[in-house]
Amino acid sequence: MLILSRKKDESIIIDDKIKIKVIDIDGNRIQLGISAPESITIHREEVYLEIQEENRMAALEKVNLSELAANLKKGASQKKNKKGE
Incomplete structure (x- = not known):
């Protein structure tokens, strides 16, 4: 398992197709935004x-x-x- 640290508004890119962005951090709750092709089920x-x-x-x-x-x-x-x- 790859473990990364990200701050609010920072992202990671997976396989040039999927972008995961930290939208908000509130205590132990994190909101993530995920951009991916429609063919990928999330x-x-x-x-x-x-x-x-x-x-x-x-x-x-x-x-x-x-x-x-x-x-x-x-x-x-x-x-x-x-x-x-």
Whole structure:
């Protein structure tokens, strides 16, 4: 892990694409501004861990393929009926 010290309004650049700037420091709370391409997803760590857990749980769920196929057919026929109205 790289450890850097930065003061308010100072920044770091990662891979010529991501800029992290210290916006404000208030006691033990630091506000960071992050500039990155839209293709890069940025999450707070606790949100990222929740997403990973939800994905893990979804991958473990059993899927009833017959029910899924019936729902897909039902949705397709409802779309077709709405277009014909």
